[in-house]
Amino acid sequence: MKKLVFGAMLAASTLMAADISLENVRARDTKPGTNNSAIFMNIKNASNADVKLVGVHSSVCKSTEIHTHKMENGMMAMVQVEDAVIPKNGETKLAPGGLHIMLMDLNRPIKDGDKVDLELKFSNGESIKLDNIGVTKNFK
DSSP states (O other), X not given: OXXXXXXXXXXXXXXXXXXXXXXXXXXXXXXXXXXXXXXXXXXXXXXXXXXXXXXXXXXTXXXXXXXXXXXXXXXXXXXXXSOEEEOTTEEEEEOTTSSEEEEEEESSOOXXXXXXXXXXXXXXXOEEEEEEEEEESOOO
């Protein structure tokens, strides 16, 4: 019986991992005089429950944070958020001017053509590791 329950749990976790997909993942090159960068992507959730992006990590920097832009005192400001919701059967876009992942205090500048790594952690217990995110200077 224990083997049956464990097998069912393993199958469920595998399905949950397949429910999250990433598209258009890219990192911005560092501008002269800066030591930070950002990563953008589309995160799709094919499950019937909301999932949150709750953690991010990269070896190319000292810290990573989930950020968004908010109007504060009449000025647009970038602020850290605890998580980003990916709605059930929906999509969340991490894009310039909105939600994004910040790479803080880079180990070295990253330039067009470089590759960076990133691990994404979700509220359903799943993680996605990416090792070859392309760095580009062309953003719209």
